[in-house]
Amino acid sequence: MALPPVQITTLAQMTGPQEWRLALAHERAEHLIIWITRGQGRLLMNGTRRGVGTHNAIVIPARTLFSLELGRQGMGQVALVPEGTDVRLPQTPRQLRLRDVAAINEINSLFEAAQREATQARPLAQDALDAHVALISVWVRRQIAMPDHLPVQMDAAARLTAAFCEGIVENYAQPMTMADHARALGVTPTHLSRACKASTGRTAAEVLTERTLYAARISLIESKVPIQDIARHLGFGSAAYFTRFIQQHTGKTPTALRQAATSAPGPARTG
Numbered sequence: 001m002a003l004p005p006v007q008i009t010t011l012a013q014m015t016g017p018q019e020w021r022l023a024l025a026h027e028r029a030e031h032l033i034i035w036i037t038r039g040q041g042r043l044l045m046n047g048t049r050r051g052v053g054t055h056n057a058i059v060i061p062a063r064t065l066f067s068l069e070l071g072r073q074g075m076g077q078v079a080l081v082p083e084g085t086d087v088r089l090p091q092t093p094r095q096l097r098l099r100d101v102a103a104i105n106e107i108n109s110l111f112e113a114a115q116r117e118a119t120q121a122r123p124l125a126q127d128a129l130d131a132h133v134a135l136i137s138v139w140v141r142r143q144i145a146m147p148d149h150l151p152v153q154m155d156a157a158a159r160l161t162a163a164f165c166e167g168i169v170e171n172y173a174q175p176m177t178m179a180d181h182a183r184a185l186g187v188t189p190t191h192l193s194r195a196c197k198a199s200t201g202r203t204a205a206e207v208l209t210e211r212t213l214y215a216a217r218i219s220l221i222e223s224k225v226p227i228q229d230i231a232r233h234l235g236f237g238s239a240a241y242f243t244r245f246i247q248q249h250t251g252k253t254p255t256a257l258r259q260a261a262t263s264a265p266g267p268a269r270t271g
Helices: 011-015 101-120 125-144 156-170 178-185 189-200 204-222 227-233 239-250 254-263
Strands: 007-010 031-038 040-045 048-053 056-060 066-069 075-081 094-097
Touching: 007 011, 007 101, 007 125, 011 075, 031 101, 031 125, 040 056, 048 056, 048 094, 048 156, 048 189, 056 125, 075 101, 075 125, 094 125, 101 125, 156 178, 156 189, 156 204, 178 189, 178 204, 189 204, 204 227, 204 239, 204 254, 227 239, 227 254, 239 254
Parallel strands: none
Antiparallel strands: 007 075, 031 056, 031 075, 040 048, 040 066, 056 094
């Protein structure tokens, strides 16, 4: 089976008008390199929630739980790299805050060149795009190797929260409650929730709820699966309970969300 192509897009194209596609905790099947060019917000990644702003580079390996809240004024570019490609990427999540003007100019130029290949439809454009993304990866790995970008030491709460986030991703096909995750990690639900709150500003239940809400919205918008089947797959006891959950968090019924999505433009991708 052929691999999906390497892609370059913008944050705006990636989400369209649906900011929840990045703002809700979730994971993706491909690796992401995000370059923030304007705005400030919050990033949940690797068991911690921290500030993010202009001239930040974010590396998110595939199947890493994360969320990015940047607001409508935020801007950035994204490289999407499917697993199995020849592009070498860091295997751990990283956030790099750039201050060196030369390094900032270099990554700006690399993304701009990649974006041109993605939009101009020239012969061998995909080969050129693959090469540009490989150079972006080289830039990232060079920056990570510099003393200015040594990883921050994680405390016990962050390590536990990171393990909890990994458990959410690994066991999502078999929905687990927060108490189930705590039991699997060998801690009490209270301890897990306190650690998660200290590291992310959200309780463990809130993080788990976000991931469930993301899955629900994606299923409603991108599939024609009956609502009762989506509810059953996500571990809800009934379609009525699922409907109350969606209404509580979005202000709309599942049917209304699905209908609205069919009449609104979705996120676009280039490449």
